[in-house]
Amino acid sequence: MKAFILAAGLGTRLQSLGLDVPKVMVPIAGRPLLEHHIILLREQGIRELIVNLHHLPKKITEYFGDGSKFGVHINYSREPQLLGTAGAVKKMECLLRDGTFIVLYGDNLIQVEFAPLVEFHRMRRAVATVALFESPEPWTGGVVETEVDGRVRRFVEKPDPKEVSTNLINAGIYVLEPQMLDAIPLREFCDFGRDVFPKLVAAGKAVYAMKPKAYVQDVGTPERLAKAQRDLEMGLVQR
Numbered sequence: 001m002k003a004f005i006l007a008a009g010l011g012t013r014l015q016s017l018g019l020d021v022p023k024v025m026v027p028i029a030g031r032p033l034l035e036h037h038i039i040l041l042r043e044q045g046i047r048e049l050i051v052n053l054h055h056l057p058k059k060i061t062e063y064f065g066d067g068s069k070f071g072v073h074i075n076y077s078r079e080p081q082l083l084g085t086a087g088a089v090k091k092m093e094c095l096l097r098d099g100t101f102i103v104l105y106g107d108n109l110i111q112v113e114f115a116p117l118v119e120f121h122r123m124r125r126a127v128a129t130v131a132l133f134e135s136p137e138p139w140t141g142g143v144v145e146t147e148v149d150g151r152v153r154r155f156v157e158k159p160d161p162k163e164v165s166t167n168l169i170n171a172g173i174y175v176l177e178p179q180m181l182d183a184i185p186l187r188e189f190c191d192f193g194r195d196v197f198p199k200l201v202a203a204g205k206a207v208y209a210m211k212p213k214a215y216v217q218d219v220g221t222p223e224r225l226a227k228a229q230r231d232l233e234m235g236l237v238q239r
Contacts, residue, residue, distance in 0.1 A: 001118070002096065003046050004089055005037055006172075007106040008054035008079055009220075022055045024106040025063070026219060029232045032063065033219060034106060035070070036237075042071050044114050046102065050095060052077040052088045084191045089176075090184040097178045103192075105172025109228040111237045112173060112214035120210050121175040124150070128180050128200060130209040131173035133216045142170035142193040144209050152207040155198050168209075171216045180205070 009023035024034035034051070041049065049072050053060055057078060067074035077092050089096065089103060100121070102114060112131065121129035130152065132144055139161040145154040146168075155170075156163070170193055183199055184190050200207050215237050219225040231237055 001046050001100060001102065002048040002050065003041050003102040003104060004050045004052075004092065004096070005034065005104050005106045006085055006088060007034060007051045007060065008082060008088065009107045010055045020056070021059050022053075022057075023220070025056075025059050026225060028109060028219070028225070028229055033109060034060065034064070036109060037104060037106060038064070038067070038070050038072055040110065040112075041102075041104075041114075046114065047072040049073065050075045050077060050092050051106075052079055052083075052091075054079045054082055082189065083187075084189045084195075086184045086192045086196045087188055087190040090181055090186055090190065093178075093181045096181065099178070101176055101178075103174040103176060107218065107220055108172055109217045109219055109232070109237060110171070110173065110215060112171075112212055112216075114175075117173070117175050117210065117212055120150070121208065124206060124208050126175075126206045126208040127177045128197065128205075128207045129175040130197070130207070131171040131214065132168040132209050132211040133171045133214055134167050134211070135169045136167070138164050138167045138169045144168055144170055146209050150208045150210050152197065152201050152209050155193055155201065157194050168211060171214065173214075173216075 007024040025032040051074055053076055064074055117131055139159055143156045143159055146152050183196050197207055217228045219228045
């Protein structure tokens with residue numbers, strides 16, 4: 001199985017810390033965030049990776065190279081113009097047409113087992129399965145409403161707090177089938193939560209969501225980065 005790590009984030013809000021690096025290269029416990037993702041995937045047998053690049057790409061490629069010293073193989077996708085979460089994946093569809101694959105948002109520190117997600121996905125014959133996590137502020141992310149069996153009823157990106165019906169939001173971890181790539185336009189900016197998943201749901205496609213046992217922490221602000229650092233040091237995230 002392959003994994004696509006979305007790594008094109010700028011990390012603008014972290015520049016106040018004097019970190020002139022791509023967001024995925026922010027250090028946590030002495031390692032870049034992206035290295036934590038690679039270790040997580042490798043330890044679960046996922047070694048064929050795709051990483052998209054935009055801001056300061058050499059800081060990623062010079063550190064990781066082809067991935068061999070980290071026990072994986074990395075294909076890079078350079079994006080002079082940002083394509084969005086789904087557009088980035090569409091750009092590399094030639095490498096993703098051969099089977100089920102995983103997509104990770106690279107700007108979160110995560111701890112999750114992928115096997116239960118993949119099993120859930122395959123048992124339901126889903127075209128897309130979205131991992132969820134509980135948030136105390138669900139209106140800050142992509143709220144996902146589901147049926148009892150996990151089938152997605154509605155996606156709402158950053159809704160009005162008064163309209164929030166659940167505290168479960170998109171964790172930025174997906175299990176996807178190649179055919180769902182047909183729903184993504186080529187060479188256009190396109191987002192999974194805003195564009196693709198709502199389109200698939202409206203078309204009656206099998207889009208499911210589940211809440212795995214997982215740790216998910218955004219690191220996009222100095223405060224959130226500090227929390228991720230503390231959590232890792234306290235053993236809440238295993239590496």
